[in-house]
Amino acid sequence: AQKVTQAQTEISVVEKEDVTLDCVYETRDTTYYLFWYKQPPSGELVFLIRRNSFDEQNEISGRYSWNFQKSTSSFNFTITASQVVDSAVYFCALSEAYGGSSYKLIFGSGTRLLVRP
Amino acid sequence: GAVVSQHPSWVICKSGTSVKIECRSLDFQATTMFWYRQFPKQSLMLMATSNEGSKATYEQGVEKDKFLINHASLTLSTLTVTSAHPEDSSFYICSARDWTSGSSYNEQFFGPGTRLTVL
Numbered sequence: 714a715q716k717v718t719q720a721q722t723e724i725s726v727v728e729k730e731d732v733t734l735d736c737v738y739e740t741r742d743t744t745y746y747l748f749w750y751k752q753p754p755s756g757e758l759v760f761l762i763r764r765n766s767f768d769e770q771n772e773i774s775g776r777y778s779w780n781f782q783k784s785t786s787s788f789n790f791t792i793t794a795s796q797v798v799d800s801a802v803y804f805c806a807l808s809e810a811y812g813g814s815s816y817k818l819i820f821g822s823g824t825r826l827l828v829r830p
Numbered sequence: 831g832a833v834v835s836q837h838p839s840w841v842i843c844k845s846g847t848s849v850k851i852e853c854r855s856l857d858f859q860a861t862t863m864f865w866y867r868q869f870p871k872q873s874l875m876l877m878a879t880s881n882e883g884s885k886a887t888y889e890q891g892v893e894k895d896k897f898l899i900n901h902a903s904l905t906l907s908t909l910t911v912t913s914a915h916p917e918d919s920s921f922y923i924c925s926a927r928d929w930t931s932g933s934s935y936n937e938q939f940f941g942p943g944t945r946l947t948v949l
Contacts, residue, residue: 750940756921758874758940804873808938816927817864818938822873 715740717807719821726795727829734790734824736805742766747781747788748806748818758804764788795828802826832858834926836941843914844949850910851944853924860926863907864938865899868921880907914948921945 716739726732738747749761762772764781772779776793792799805821833856843849853863861882866874878899880886886899896918898910907926911918923943 755942756923756945757942758923760940816862816938817876817879818874818925819876820874825871 715742715745715807715809715819717805717819717821719803719805719824721824722822723825723827725827725829728797729794730828731791731793732795732826732828734792734803734805734826736788736790736821738786738788738805738807740807740809742809744809746808748808749779749788749790750804750806751801752804752823753801761790761803792826795826797828797830800826800828832926832928832937832939834860834924834939834941836922836924836944838944839942840945840947842947842949845915846913848910848912849914849946850908851922851924851946853907853909853926853941855905855926855928855939858926858928858939859904860907860928861904862927863901864925864927865897865907865909866923866925868923868943870921874923877909911946914946916948919946919948 718737745766747764751759769781778791780789802823802825804823806818808816808818835854837852841849863880865877867877868874876889877892878886878888880899880901882901882904888894896912901907921943925938925940927938
């Protein structure tokens with residue numbers, strides 16, 4: 714069975730601090746996709762990144778970076794120099810690569826990030 | 831970019847009434863759409879997978895007769911909450927897969943969500 718665990722329920726930091734959101738996943742598939750989404754108070758999901766299981770390269774996009782480690786089944790997300798606008802709920806998600814289940818997404822429970830001025 | 835809309839964005843209804851929520855892919859064809867439910871401060875839980883022209887596949891524990899899903903065209907799927915009760919109050923989000931993008935992974939695009947409040 715597929716499962717995504719985000720152990721951090723809520724994180725509070727002061728603006729300009731770096732913060733890492735943890736994501737641990739379980740799957741029997743050898744090929745799969747991992748995602749991060751941001752959900753601001755408005756509720757609309759904002760896509761941040763998709764990572765193929767064969768691509769373990771870390772990725773950086775501006776203040777955002779992702780660390781994918783298959784050995785520990787983790788896909789952690791770091792925000793550098795956090796800003797108040799980063800306050801949101803962040804979801805990690807997993808999807809199988811072959812459409813046996815139509816690529817349905819399995820979401821973690823989410824981490825609520827509060828960035829204080 | 832691919833856009834998915836939902837209508838209405840919010841709805842308040844009386845207990846016992848039925849509510850229909852529409853999910854539309856505005857600039858692409860979506861053979862598969864997904865319906866999620868999100869209770870306050872909780873994660874998104876997949877309710878059902880909707881394939882155009884066929885019956886929806888419901889997740890375990892989701893009542894088919896209560897949550898009617900119709901995917902009659904490549905751009906529209908509807909979720910009808912029948913005989914709604916206060917416990918059905920939730921945030922309902924749809925997503926759609928774009929088969930025509932040509933990418934190796936067919937992206938899933940999310941709608942803005944519909945907040946349902948049942949009094």
